[in-house]
Amino acid sequence: MTPxxxxxxxxxxxxxxxxxxxLLVFAWDVLKRVLIPAVVILAFRPGETGLLIVWSLxxxxxxxxxxxxYVSFRYRVDPGELVVRQGVVQRTERHVRLxxxxxxxxxxxxxxxxxxxxxxxxxxAAGEGPEASLAVLSVRExxxxxxxxxxGRGEALGDDAxxxxxxxxxxxxxxxLLLGGLTATRLASVFVVLGGVLAFAEDVVPDLHERAARAxxxxxxxxxxxxxxxxxxxxxxxxxxxxxxxxxxxxxxxxISQLVLFHGFRLSLDGDDLRRTYGLxxxxxxxLPRRRVQVLAIQESLARRLFGLAVVRADSAAGRERKAxxxxxxxxxxxxxxxxxxxxxxxxxxxxxxxxPTWHRVSPRxxxxxxxxxxxxxxxxxxxxxxxxxxxxxxxxxxxxxxAHVAARIQHRHLGFALGDGFLWTRRGWLxxxxxxxxxxxxxxVVTWTTPFDRRLGLARLVVDTAGQAYTGGGPRIADLEAEDxxxxxxxxAREASRLRYLT
Amino acid sequence: MxxxxxxxxxxxxxxxxxxxxxxxxxxxxxxxxxxGVLFGACVLGGIWTWLSDPAAHALGLGFxxxxxxxxxxxxxxxxxxxxxxxxxxxxxxxxxxxxxVVFRVSQLVPLTRLQHVDLRSGPLERGFGLSSxxxxxxxxxxxxxxxxxxxxxxxxxxxxxxVEAVGDDAV
Numbered sequence: 001m002t003p004x005x006x007x008x009x010x011x012x013x014x015x016x017x018x019x020x021x022x023l024l025v026f027a028w029d030v031l032k033r034v035l036i037p038a039v040v041i042l043a044f045r046p047g048e049t050g051l052l053i054v055w056s057l058x059x060x061x062x063x064x065x066x067x068x069x070y071v072s073f074r075y076r077v078d079p080g081e082l083v084v085r086q087g088v089v090q091r092t093e094r095h096v097r098l099x100x101x102x103x104x105x106x107x108x109x110x111x112x113x114x115x116x117x118x119x120x121x122x123x124x125a126a127g128e129g130p131e132a133s134l135a136v137l138s139v140r141e142x143x144x145x146x147x148x149x150x151x152g153r154g155e156a157l158g159d160d161a162x163x164x165x166x167x168x169x170x171x172x173x174x175x176x177l178l179l180g181g182l183t184a185t186r187l188a189s190v191f192v193v194l195g196g197v198l199a200f201a202e203d204v205v206p207d208l209h210e211r212a213a214r215a216x217x218x219x220x221x222x223x224x225x226x227x228x229x230x231x232x233x234x235x236x237x238x239x240x241x242x243x244x245x246x247x248x249x250x251x252x253x254x255x256i257s258q259l260v261l262f263h264g265f266r267l268s269l270d271g272d273d274l275r276r277t278y279g280l281x282x283x284x285x286x287x288l289p290r291r292r293v294q295v296l297a298i299q300e301s302l303a304r305r306l307f308g309l310a311v312v313r314a315d316s317a318a319g320r321e322r323k324a325x326x327x328x329x330x331x332x333x334x335x336x337x338x339x340x341x342x343x344x345x346x347x348x349x350x351x352x353x354x355x356x357p358t359w360h361r362v363s364p365r366x367x368x369x370x371x372x373x374x375x376x377x378x379x380x381x382x383x384x385x386x387x388x389x390x391x392x393x394x395x396x397x398x399x400x401x402x403x404a405h406v407a408a409r410i411q412h413r414h415l416g417f418a419l420g421d422g423f424l425w426t427r428r429g430w431l432x433x434x435x436x437x438x439x440x441x442x443x444x445x446v447v448t449w450t451t452p453f454d455r456r457l458g459l460a461r462l463v464v465d466t467a468g469q470a471y472t473g474g475g476p477r478i479a480d481l482e483a484e485d486x487x488x489x490x491x492x493x494a495r496e497a498s499r500l501r502y503l504t
Numbered sequence: 505m506x507x508x509x510x511x512x513x514x515x516x517x518x519x520x521x522x523x524x525x526x527x528x529x530x531x532x533x534x535x536x537x538x539x540g541v542l543f544g545a546c547v548l549g550g551i552w553t554w555l556s557d558p559a560a561h562a563l564g565l566g567f568x569x570x571x572x573x574x575x576x577x578x579x580x581x582x583x584x585x586x587x588x589x590x591x592x593x594x595x596x597x598x599x600x601x602x603x604x605v606v607f608r609v610s611q612l613v614p615l616t617r618l619q620h621v622d623l624r625s626g627p628l629e630r631g632f633g634l635s636s637x638x639x640x641x642x643x644x645x646x647x648x649x650x651x652x653x654x655x656x657x658x659x660x661x662x663x664x665x666x667v668e669a670v671g672d673d674a675v
Contacts, residue, residue, distance in 0.1 A: 317642065444617050444643030449609040465643035475645070490612050491598070498597040498614030502642070 014148040015076030018069075019117050019136050026066045026135075028111055030059060075134060077148040082122060084132045096131045100124045102318045104146050105286040105329075108139075113283060118142045122149065123318055150273055150287060166275060169347050170333060170340065172265035176309065180262075180335030181255030183303035261327075262334045269347055274314075278328060286329060291503045292316045293348060294442045296332070297472035298341055298435040305433065310338045313471045314348070320470035330471040349423070349439060357418030357425045365457050366415070366480030367408045374404035417478045417489070422500065424464065424493065426476040436476035441500035442466050446490045450483070460486035464493065518595035520602070527653025528587045530632045535578035542578075546571025592651050594665060599639065601649055611649050615669035617641045623659050635659040639666060 038052060073086045082096045103123040112118055120142050121130035137145065172180075263280035273287045293314045300310045312333040324330040336344075346352050378397050385394030411430040418425040424443070427435040445465040454460055463477040481489065550567035553560055582605065590603045599613045618639050625635040637651040637659050654662065 443614065444641040445614075445646040445649065446612045447609060447646055448612075449604070449607060451607055455608070463645075465641070465646040467642040467644065469644035487610075490610065494598040494600075494612040494614050498616050502617060 013077070014144055015074070016137070016141060017075075018073045018134065019138050019141070021115050021117055022070045022136050023066060025111060025115070025117065027063075030062065034059070073134075075132075075145075077145070082132065082149055084134070094132060096122055096124060098149055101131075101149055102289065102292050102316055103287050104149050105284065106142050106146065107285075108279075108283040110281045112136060120145060123321075146287070150289075151271070166268040166270035167347075168266060168268045169274075169344055170267045170336060172262060172278075172333065172335060174259065174263075176335050176337070177259050177262055177265070178255060179307050179309060180304070180311075181258030182251060183301065183307065183309070184254050184258060258334065265334060267333055274332070274348065276332070278334075284327065284329075288314065288316055288332075290348060290350065292318075294438075294466045294468050295472050295476065296345070296348060296437045298338075298437075299432075299473065300338060300429075300434070301432045304335070305338075305431075308338050309335050310341060312336060312341060312344070313473075315466065315468045315470050315472050317468040320468075324471070345437065349437065351422060351439070352437075353421045353423075357420065357423075359416035359418050359425070359427070361412065362415050362417075362478065362480040363457075363459055363482045363485075364412065365459060367405070367412045369453070369457055369459075369480075370408035370411065371401065371405040374408070375401050378404070412480075415478070415480065419489065419492065422496075424476060426464075426478050428477075428479070434473060436472065438464060438466060438476050440493065440496050441502055443493055443497035444502075446493045446497075448486045448490045455483075458483050462486050462490055518593050520591040520593045520600075522591050523587060523651075523653035524634055524655040524658065525587070526632045526655075527634055528583045530628060530634060530653065531583035531586060532579050533628060535583055536575075539575035539578035543571040543575045546574070587653075590652070594662065596669075599649070599666065601651055611646060613639060613641060613646075613649055615666065617643075618666060618669070621663050621666050623663055625656075637662055637666075 034056070041052060042049070068088050069086050072088050072091075073084075075082065075084045077083075077098075080098055082098060082101075083093065084096070085091065085093045101122060101124055103121075105121050105123070107119045107121070108117075116139055117136040118139050119133065119135040120137060122132040122134075124131045134142075134145070260280045262278045265276070265278040268275050268277070269290075270287075272290050274290055274293075275285065275287050277283070277285045294317055295315050297313045297315075298310050299313065304310060311331055313330065314332040321329065328334065332348075333344075342356065346354070375398075378400055382395045382397040385397060386392060388394075407430065414430050414433060415428045416426070419440075422440050424438045424440055425435065426438075427433065443464055444467055447463045447465065448460050449463075450460045459480050460483045461477065461479045462481055464475055466475055469475050478486075478489075546567045550564040550571075553567065554564040557563075585605045586603070589605050589608065590601075592599070592601045594600075594615075597615055599615060599618075600610060601613075602608070602610045619642055620640050622638040622640070623635050624638055629635060633656055634653050635656055637654055638648050639651075640648050651659075651662070
């Protein structure tokens with residue numbers, strides 16, 4: 001904490017209560033949640049209005065609690081800490097040390113934007129959720145609070161840190177988001193949503209599945225009555241069309257959800273904070289202090305690589321948060337042109353050397369092992385196929401060993417690491433690639449390990465452990481190193497990490 | 505890769521130290537208990553198959569063999585091999601712990617990353633006069649590194665030595 005100095009400019013005192021419209025926002029949230037089930041119940045089970053009334057009585061305690069919270073809530077920013085008080089009967093007072101604050105994010109749903117208010121969440125490294133949530137404040141007050149909290153953290157940001165305008169590092173346009181949505185792998189979530197909808201429908205309309213199956217069976221019966229021979233073909237065709245329809249629907253949903261979630265994405269640098277602002281309906285603004293970034297990952301899936309795109313993810317010491325994926329907080333940049341990433345890195349890691357790293361390859365014996373493994377698998381498959389079909393043509397599969405070997409060589413070319421100037425780089429992957437950048441000061445532990453097969457070939461694997469691994473896919477690791485190289489690299493990394501101070 | 509320049513504080517001086525030999529007895533005892541449970545389950549399985557199908561001698565015998573094998577491995581083979589495979593070294597900068605028989609692991613923890621150091625002693629361990637030393641970092645997957653089977657005095661001395669080296673690198 002900087003000692004108070006008569007000449008220094010002290011931030012104006014920031015204190016206050018929740019915005020008067022808090023209760024209105026709360027009421028709307030509750031109403032939204034009960035409205036749809038209420039309508040559905042009223043529509044399908046008209047006789048159950050009594051149940052509905054009883055159910056709504058349960059909402060009263062929630063309203064009472066919200067009113068109490070609104071009336072009693074007080075916050076203020078003292079030197080070095082944020083103090084939040086609430087409650088009448090059970091009073092809680094929470095002190096959050098400003099220098100432990102990892103992130104301060106602002107969230108605005110559609111209603112918030114109409115009313116000119118926002119929700120503020122203050123996050124530290126401890127715990128899974130926000131240390132303090134202020135719902136709701138006026139936008140001006142929220143911004144003032146953000147400045148006070150982030151600006152008052154006591155690090156030497158310089159006197160004019162607040163006066164500088166934030167520097168925009170990257171913008172993600174609609175076209176890139178469109179491509180990103182098309183190449184995203186969120187198909188699984190679509191099925192989850194569909195499953196949820198079906199399950200809910202089952203609750204409301206009993207025997208939904210049986211009724212649907214019977215209806216479908218009857219329709220199929222009618223439709224195929226006149227075409228007995230082509231029943232199988234028709235069924236297959238229908239099935240294929242359905243599958244195709246599902247894939248298309250999934251793609252459309254994926255694109256739309258990306259566009260809505262990340263609309264107008266802007267990554268800017270304000271002092272030491274990386275600020276992400278995005279969202280079409282719900283506008284979100286999230287701050288991440290640069291020095292809290294533990295490791296950066298640049299991921300290029302095969303589909304994205306074809307378009308020259310990549311995703312950039314950063315882990316902070318706060319670790320994984322709930323709903324990070326659905327709120328878009330698991331990415332630093334949801335989609336970006338790959339060639340622009342290099343220019344972006346020095347803004348995230350100010351000490352990063354300007355020159356690109358000199359990559360070291362791993363052991364070429366890895367190629368031999370990969371080829372042998374592929375050959376064994378292919379031999380097994382060929383033998384199985386030959387036995388199943390009873391013809392020697394199954395052995396033709398063995399010819400795939402050649403492309404497998406080529407693939408192994410390409411994979412080997414892309415597997416590499418670089419250590420220098422306080423940073424460790426690792427990269428791997430041929431079709432879909434991932435590159436990790438770790439400042440050595442963030443290394444918590446280094447592990448080398450070998451399987452019996454590794455030992456036979458004199459190879460070893462190395463894994464670097466950092467704090468808060470959540471979104472970067474398991475941390476930097478290098479496989480297929482020469483055993484001696486692995487030992488030396490681990491030793492060097494651990495020693496250098498020990499010399500460097502781990503910044504909070 | 506940079507050349508291997510050694511520290512002026514002579515970090516290559518430390519040697520790897522083994523665990524206390526009594527830990528083999530502890531592991532044998534633990535293996536006995538676990539192996540005994542497994543063996544019992546296998547015997548039960550064998551008896552059950554024999555009762556349901558008296559002609560299936562091979563299957564029942566198979567259960568018995570598997571159970572006996574597991575028991576032997578856990579009590580006779582694994583403890584001494586693990587003892588030989590486990591070692592640790594503390595020098596001025598790094599704590600290194602090696603372990604593992606089939607999958608050999610070497611964990612290196614920079615001393616200035618230690619958040620805190622625990623000594624843990626379970627009931628069986630206490631009977632053998634041993635403790636385990638657990639160091640915690642701010643990491644995710646290697647957040648705690650354990651050195652088992654240390655004599656009480658050795659564990660305490662090691663802990664003191666490590667605590668001295670712990671910096672103020674709190675998260």
